[in-house]
Amino acid sequence: MKVKKIKIDSDGEQLKVKLTFIGLIVASYEYMLFETNSNNILENHKGNNQNPDDDNYLLPLPNNLNVGRILDIKTNFVALDNLKFEKYKITAELFQGNTKLGEVSDDGITSVDSQSSQLFIIIE
Amino acid sequence: MKKIIILLLMSSLFVEYIYSQNNAIDSTLIKYLRVDYAIPDQPAFKLLGTNPSDILRPSNTNELSAISSSFMEGSSIVIPKSFSLEVAPMLLAKSNKLTLSDYIDKKFLYRAKVSVGTQKSLVDTVEKYKIALGFRFTLIDNSDLKTNKNYINQIFDITAEKTEWENIYKIEYLKIVNKTILDYIENKALQDSVQNYIDKKITEKFNENYFDDRLEKLKEKFKQDTWNADKWDVALAFLTESPDSLAKNIQFTGVGVWTTYAHGFKNWGQLLIGASYNYLSFDSLIVATSKIENFSNHKLSVASRLYFGSNNFKGFLEGQFDYRSLNTSNNALINLGTEMNIYDGIWINLNVGYTFNDVFTENNSSNLFSSFDIRIQIPEKLKFF
Numbered sequence: 001m002k003v004k005k006i007k008i009d010s011d012g013e014q015l016k017v018k019l020t021f022i023g024l025i026v027a028s029y030e031y032m033l034f035e036t037n038s039n040n041i042l043e044n045h046k047g048n049n050q051n052p053d054d055d056n057y058l059l060p061l062p063n064n065l066n067v068g069r070i071l072d073i074k075t076n077f078v079a080l081d082n083l084k085f086e087k088y089k090i091t092a093e094l095f096q097g098n099t100k101l102g103e104v105s106d107d108g109i110t111s112v113d114s115q116s117s118q119l120f121i122i123i124e
Numbered sequence: 125m126k127k128i129i130i131l132l133l134m135s136s137l138f139v140e141y142i143y144s145q146n147n148a149i150d151s152t153l154i155k156y157l158r159v160d161y162a163i164p165d166q167p168a169f170k171l172l173g174t175n176p177s178d179i180l181r182p183s184n185t186n187e188l189s190a191i192s193s194s195f196m197e198g199s200s201i202v203i204p205k206s207f208s209l210e211v212a213p214m215l216l217a218k219s220n221k222l223t224l225s226d227y228i229d230k231k232f233l234y235r236a237k238v239s240v241g242t243q244k245s246l247v248d249t250v251e252k253y254k255i256a257l258g259f260r261f262t263l264i265d266n267s268d269l270k271t272n273k274n275y276i277n278q279i280f281d282i283t284a285e286k287t288e289w290e291n292i293y294k295i296e297y298l299k300i301v302n303k304t305i306l307d308y309i310e311n312k313a314l315q316d317s318v319q320n321y322i323d324k325k326i327t328e329k330f331n332e333n334y335f336d337d338r339l340e341k342l343k344e345k346f347k348q349d350t351w352n353a354d355k356w357d358v359a360l361a362f363l364t365e366s367p368d369s370l371a372k373n374i375q376f377t378g379v380g381v382w383t384t385y386a387h388g389f390k391n392w393g394q395l396l397i398g399a400s401y402n403y404l405s406f407d408s409l410i411v412a413t414s415k416i417e418n419f420s421n422h423k424l425s426v427a428s429r430l431y432f433g434s435n436n437f438k439g440f441l442e443g444q445f446d447y448r449s450l451n452t453s454n455n456a457l458i459n460l461g462t463e464m465n466i467y468d469g470i471w472i473n474l475n476v477g478y479t480f481n482d483v484f485t486e487n488n489s490s491n492l493f494s495s496f497d498i499r500i501q502i503p504e505k506l507k508f509f
Contacts, residue, residue, distance in 0.1 A: 022220075022221060023223070024227060034304075039305055048284065114283070116290075122306075122309070
């Protein structure tokens with residue numbers, strides 16, 4: 001599990017999360033935005049690493065309501081054939097307009113077993 | 125040559141050690157997507173002339189494989205005199221930055237392979253070293269998992285379902301113990317409790333290792349369905365020769381070009397149809413003049429080979445016809461053999477056949493030949509971490 005607290009500008013442009021998956025892996029993920037101090041899920045998207053263009057998500061407006069909310073990106077993946085020593089890296093980047101505010105990533109070596117990754121961004 | 129052999133043997137022992145260690149540690153080893161197909165011929169190895177068959181079997185998707193042959197001298201087992209290694213350089217070089225979509229977009233480049241082969245031979249009591257460099261390009265490979273949409277989509281379905289259930293049970297448990305997702309992030313004991321709850325609920329709802337077992341079954345099905353999938357390779361290799369092991373004395377002596385198309389029949393067979401052109405130049409001592417003269421030979425051949433059986437154990441039958449310019453001869457070959465996966469990552473090829481020389485003249489003759497190769501690739505079950 002990897003956690004990162006990222007500060008946003010409440011008066012800035014709309015927030016956007018971009019997910020990237022490096023490595024020859026087949027990965028399915030679930031992206032959830034949790035309400036502040038709650039288990040209520042405000043947004044829930046499911047996706048995979050087949051097409052990198054559809055792994056971007058806009059956070060709701062206004063920006064100041066996102067302070068305290070938590071982004072949870074849970075991924076299960078398996079490595080592709082005969083690549084024994086390959087690195088993988090799953091990254092969630094938080095942007096405000098074109099400015100990258102920060103990122104959280106999980107990396108490691110692929111295994112013959114199925115693997116999972118959990119990334120959290122706590123918005124401040 | 126000796127260094128290469130020692131390196132190969134040490135690598136094999138190391139792989140074996142790691143494999144045995146991991147088997148002991150992880151009894152529930154799961155090997156979803158690595159498939160142990162037969163190791164193909166390598167262009168560099170082929171051009172060394174270790175086997176009279178000219179058909180070049182299309183490649184599989186492995187990034188590294190090795191072939192060694194000539195283990196027998198009479199009835200004795202000896203250190204092999206031929207060795208060849210094939211790698212997929214782009215795949216090895218870029219794999220740490222590669223994404224699935226990159227691979228699919230540029231599969232031609234990532235499937236390209238380079239092979240290097242060496243052979244020590246005795247010619248007229250003089251030891252000579254042959255070194256071959258080969259390049260292989262795969263135009264069609266329906267066995268490549270990384271580009272098999274149907275298979276990848278099934279993996280997506282399983283991993284997506286697993287992710288969904290894990291999240292459902294994670295939130296369910298947090299609600300039961302009246303904790304929030306922030307508590308979960310900050311409390312290691314809570315994380316462990318959540319994981320235990322997820323494992324327990326998934327086992328209750330489905331069974332233990334439900335998702336892993338589905339992935340394993342899917343892989344097995346894929347392996348059986350695609351060992352004989354359609355493939356098309358083209359390859360090129362250059363041969364050099366040196367009177368000693370010094371690189372400065374290397375001379376260009378030959379070139380080979382191959383193309384082979386493989387077509388599968390249901391799950392029992394595969395037909396290979398291939399053509400090749402080889403050019404070889406060599407010096408020979410002419411007894412009558414006591415002079416060394418240079419000769420060259422152009423060889424054109426067409427061949428077909430039928431495999432039948434299963435992925436791990438199959439037989440083959442082959443026919444070949446060739447024309448050689450040196451003696452303007454037309455020649456044929458029949459060859460039959462077997463290919464066995466004796467251990468994870470280790471294959472044995474045994475074959476025996478007849479070559480028929482000058483088949484259209486009265487001076488025709490025939491020769492029996494046989495060969496025994498051991499082919500090694502990174503084991504399917506290998507787990508380093």
